[in-house]
Amino acid sequence: MRVLGIVGSPHKDGNTAMLVKTVLEGAHENGHETFLFNLIDFKIEPLSSAEGKKVSYPEDDMVRLYPYIETMGALVLGTPIYYDNVSDRTKIFIDRLHYYSKTHGEEYRSRFPDNVKAATIITYEWENSEGYDEVLKWLNQTLEGYWRMRIVGSLKADSTTKKPVKERKDLLEKARQLGRSL
Numbered sequence: 001m002r003v004l005g006i007v008g009s010p011h012k013d014g015n016t017a018m019l020v021k022t023v024l025e026g027a028h029e030n031g032h033e034t035f036l037f038n039l040i041d042f043k044i045e046p047l048s049s050a051e052g053k054k055v056s057y058p059e060d061d062m063v064r065l066y067p068y069i070e071t072m073g074a075l076v077l078g079t080p081i082y083y084d085n086v087s088d089r090t091k092i093f094i095d096r097l098h099y100y101s102k103t104h105g106e107e108y109r110s111r112f113p114d115n116v117k118a119a120t121i122i123t124y125e126w127e128n129s130e131g132y133d134e135v136l137k138w139l140n141q142t143l144e145g146y147w148r149m150r151i152v153g154s155l156k157a158d159s160t161t162k163k164p165v166k167e168r169k170d171l172l173e174k175a176r177q178l179g180r181s182l
């Protein structure tokens with residue numbers, strides 16, 4: 001199975017990236033093929049407008065991700081919390097999946113794989129372990145509801161200023177186990 005890791009933080013060695021990478025390591029140990037992409041390396045524009053009510057899909061770096069999206073068996077999506085929500089890059093990435101919507105056309109919808117497993121990750125500095133459960137719930141429901149993915153597990157790293165992920169062996173072990181369970 002191909003496992004696609006997406007990091008919605010600008011920090012390639014930050015908290016979010018470390019958790020996504022560790023989940024991928026667990027998946028790799030389990031014999032899966034893994035691919036890691038930091039959205040900071042991609043120029044991905046928001047959807048743009050087209051005639052009438054329709055949106056159009058910019059031909060930017062998102063095009064480079066289409067082959068990986070279309071062949072993924074699992075998605076590992078990590079985002080830092082920015083102003084009580086997913087990061088800008090993460091939201092634009094999600095919006096751009098609209099390319100595969102029925103609204104765009106059945107031929108595009110059919111290119112999106114079935115039965116994709118998903119692992120979701122949020123990291124944030126607030127010292128409240130349940131502080132952003134609603135955001136995580138929204139993220140999971142979006143992947144399940146629109147893309148029929150199956151959420152295998154989610155990780156939350158709170159208090160990241162005081163306790164960066166790289167110092168949290170228990171959480172990193174949980175991430176590895178999540179990867180192995182994909």
Ligand SMILES: Cc1cc2nc3c(=O)[nH]c(=O)nc-3n(C[C@H](O)[C@H](O)[C@H](O)COP(=O)(O)O)c2cc1C
Pocket residue numbers: 009010011013014015016017080081082083084085123124125126127160161
């Ligand atoms: C623009 C911006 C907005 C942020 N907003 C929040 C917030 O609303 N709540 C919070 O707990 N942390 C907030 N943070 C802190 C980050 O979520 C936190 O440091 C996160 O772990 C960073 O992940 P990274 O190391 O992967 O970049 C914000 C950080 C930035 C840069």
